[in-house]
Amino acid sequence: MRHLLRSLLLSLLLCLSPPLRAAPEAIADGVYLLRGHFEPGRQPDGNSVLLRGSEGWVLIDSGRHRAHTQQLLDFTAGDLKAVVNTHWHLDHLGGNAWLRERQPGLLVYASAEVERALAGWLAQTRRQMQALVDDGKTPEAARAQMRIDLDLLAQGAALLPDRRIEAPLSALAPAGRALRLGLESGVSGGDVWVLDEASGTLIAGDLLTLPVPFLDTACAEAWSAALRRLEVQPFERLVPGHGPVLDRAGLRRYRRAFDGLLACAAGDRPVADCAAAWLSDLDGLIAEADKPRTLGLLSYYFKAHLRAAPEQRLRFCAAPP
Numbered sequence: 651m652r653h654l655l656r657s658l659l660l661s662l663l664l665c666l667s668p669p670l671r672a673a674p675e676a677i678a679d680g681v682y683l684l685r686g687h688f689e690p691g692r693q694p695d696g697n698s699v700l701l702r703g704s705e706g707w708v709l710i711d712s713g714r715h716r717a718h719t720q721q722l723l724d725f726t727a728g729d730l731k732a733v734v735n736t737h738w739h740l741d742h743l744g745g746n747a748w749l750r751e752r753q754p755g756l757l758v759y760a761s762a763e764v765e766r767a768l769a770g771w772l773a774q775t776r777r778q779m780q781a782l783v784d785d786g787k788t789p790e791a792a793r794a795q796m797r798i799d800l801d802l803l804a805q806g807a808a809l810l811p812d813r814r815i816e817a818p819l820s821a822l823a824p825a826g827r828a829l830r831l832g833l834e835s836g837v838s839g840g841d842v843w844v845l846d847e848a849s850g851t852l853i854a855g856d857l858l859t860l861p862v863p864f865l866d867t868a869c870a871e872a873w874s875a876a877l878r879r880l881e882v883q884p885f886e887r888l889v890p891g892h893g894p895v896l897d898r899a900g901l902r903r904y905r906r907a908f909d910g911l912l913a914c915a916a917g918d919r920p921v922a923d924c925a926a927a928w929l930s931d932l933d934g935l936i937a938e939a940d941k942p943r944t945l946g947l948l949s950y951y952f953k954a955h956l957r958a959a960p961e962q963r964l965r966f967c968a969a970p971p
């Protein structure tokens with residue numbers, strides 16, 4: 651329960667920018683990005699990417715809020731053929747049920763970890779949220795937020811993939827668009843990245859998040875190793891789960907900054923020093939408007955994760971069964 655309240659408070663901290671309802675924008679030939687955003691008092695949507703195949707559209711990540719998912723549907727105008735979910739967090743997968751309802755025949759690909767999370771972590775979160783919604787003391791604004799996720803979780807079966815991504819590396823061509831896929835475990839236990847071969851666009855999901863790494867269900871060491879493997883992929887631009895599009899140099903800097911942050915957290919320097927180093931390492935990649943929140947976010951993750959007791963810090967490090 652306390653974890654959930656902390657997450658809700660964190661989500662309020664994460665309200666980085668005013669509502670922005672821009673349409674998907676072209677970032678390469680046949681590649682369109684619908685930016686995820688944090689609106690005041692709302693949980694986030696992750697970035698979504700649409701790829702134009704010879705037989706229709708492929709979507710990477712379906713968002714959480716109806717407005718985000720509907721924009722993707724409107725843009726693809728009845729020709730959405732497949733969805734790949736990078737991982738099971740609801741800001742990347744919550745829109746699956748709505749998409750299936752509106753687009754019959756849709757084929758959804760995701761890791762087997764989605765099923766495990768729905769039966770485990772998400773089932774537990776659902777019970778906690780329901781108790782808070784039923785509790786008269788919970789503020790209405792927080793209850794309204796939780797009802798959005800409860801509605802999504804009530805459609806559990808429609809969130810599941812039709813095809814599981816299980817190999818560390820695989821190739822797919824949904825709707826005729828050639829994709830290379832990788833499976834990692836650093837952020838959520840089952841983190842899929844997608845390389846669009848035609849455009850050299852690497853869609854990394856939450857293996858890269860800005861303005862800070864979102865460590866809620868992460869194993870930091872496995873995340874660091876995943877970043878090293880991402881770096882050797884042949885890409886020109888990288889779309890993170892949250893934040894702006896990066897080039898190769900951007901990923902290199904992010905990885906170094908990430909490892910620097912872990913090293914700093916392992917020592918005894920004040921979190922403010924580690925946050926200052928993070929900001930300086932990523933100068934130019936973190937929007938001015940987000941900088942003041944970075945210390946607050948990192949303070950939270952130091953306490954809840956990076957400097958927590960080993961059983962807390964390492965609880966997502968066990969290999970999936």
Ligand SMILES: [Zn+2]
Pocket residue numbers: 695696739741742856891892
């Ligand atoms: Zn996310």
